[in-house]
Amino acid sequence: MDRSWELIPGDMPGAEWRIPVLRFKGNADGPPAYLQAALHADELPGVITIDALCARLRRAEAAGDIKGDITIVPWANPIGLQQQLHGAWQGRYDLDTRVNFNRDFPLIDRPDPALLAGPDAVMSAGARLKIKLLTLALPSEIILDLHCDEVSLLYLYIPSALWPGMQDLADAMDPGAVLAWGGEAGSAFDEACLTPWLRSGADLSGKVVSTVELRGRADIDAELAERDAEGLFRFLAGRGVIAGDPPQRRWSGPVAELDHIEMIRAPVGGAVCFVRVPGDHVEAGDLLATILVRPGEEGGAVPVRAPQAGLVMSRRDHGRAKPGEDMMKLVCGSRSATARPGPLEA
Ligand SMILES: [Zn+2]
Structure with a gap:
């Protein structure tokens, strides 16, 4: 596993944001995958799930079982992570611009990061963060964005265009429900990851984009993280990103449009x-x-x-x-x- 940092200049002199990026190099025999957590910076179940997943991936790496490149951003939003107001975390909205950290991502016409604004463009640190995350994610065929609700079952947002092709993610994660969305979604991260594929007419077979809601904000629990990491590992195995057994059960819960x-x-x-x-x-x-x-x-x-x-x-x-x-x-x-x-x- 390789760990590097992506840097984002702060809005004013003296400030700079750092995003840790973990990479597992595949043997070019499987599709690339991207996972991130805590884009809403106060939603941490995904962070501990990634920790549990990476322990499995490091073992797989030692065994030579990584087939596709895997890119993981465990803390996707250092700006939100630092927003504390009198002891209360403000991880959902940028306190400066009032924009939801998971809205207003740029929607481009094909999955090519070169179409995104470059480092010389005039924009806020929050907008740069979104471009940086998209740049990291777009080259991957499989993209999972780990969030959580407040008090909640685990559930999945899956684009209607990718359902039932993504049944295997439900098989792996055993959600309380799948929410199938189409049309505009406020330019959320998942919409910005799928739109370039839709607009360019790219082949959607094998494509995965999901916002995974890992229960409630307080569900930061080692046992749940192990269970969810096992689900993600089996899902990635089923997709050929790593060697291993695919999900064993067939999920048959409710699928609802928004x-x-x-x-x-x-x-x-x-x-x-x-x-x-x-x-x-x-x-x-x-x-x-x-x-x-x-x-x-x-x-x-x-x-x-x-x-x-x-x-x-x-x-x-x-x-x-x-x-x-x-x-x-x-x-x-x-x-x-x-x-x-x-x-x-x-
Ligand atoms: Zn969220």
């Missing part, structure tokens, strides 16, 4: 008491949570009910809500009456 996800929004502001947890199946009208608006008064709590039957996939990790704020995600069998175009979340 407009079949009910984003349960708070009707009022107050203290939230959730009565359902991720993994629960609910029927239309079932109570999901109550929002306490007038504590101590009769009728001071507002019930929040399921608009249709579905699987509770995730919920917020705190007990407060503002009117209109997303509280929960339900995977459902029918289109949500309140579905919005674009990505599920801001």
Whole structure:
């Protein structure tokens, strides 16, 4: 394994950001793969999963089992990683520009990093970071971006254009659900990795792009990391990136388009008491949570009910809500009456 650093100039003199890059050299007998974690810098389950995966990859390397080049960026966002505001991590949005670190990636017409802006272009460090990550990722046929939700099942975002071709990732990771997306996704990293292939008419057989949501933010657990690393290892083996056994089981969970996800929004502001947890199946009208608006008064709590039957996939990790704020995600069998175009979340 080789470890190097990619450098990004800071916006002002005296600052510079460093991205660690781990590389396993293949024997040119398999497709190249790229994995990154913590693009949203406060989402760390992917970081410890990569640590567990790299232990396996180093053993495979010693055995001569690496077939395709593997590039891994375990800390993809040093800018967000340093954003602390009075003890609270601010890893999702660039505090300077207010832009989500996983939006506004450049969308180019073919998978050629030469089409991206060069080092002389005038832009912020945050924009340079996105170009650097795309430059590292685009040469790979297989691209996995490891994120997490708040309190959540493991789930996968997979482009509709690559489903069911990517069934094997679900077989390997055993998600609670697969979310199939098409069209515009806010120029998220996964969209920016797939768009050049779609626009250029490149052959999509063998192509993999996924945002892997490794459960909730607090699910930083060695046992889960080992399980997820084993899944990723078997997936890479099945794809011929490394020698080894492919996933053994066939996954058959729910696959939902984004407009079949009910984003349960708070009707009022107050203290939230959730009565359902991720993994629960609910029927239309079932109570999901109550929002306490007038504590101590009769009728001071507002019930929040399921608009249709579905699987509770995730919920917020705190007990407060503002009117209109997303509280929960339900995977459902029918289109949500309140579905919005674009990505599920801001
Ligand atoms: Zn994320």
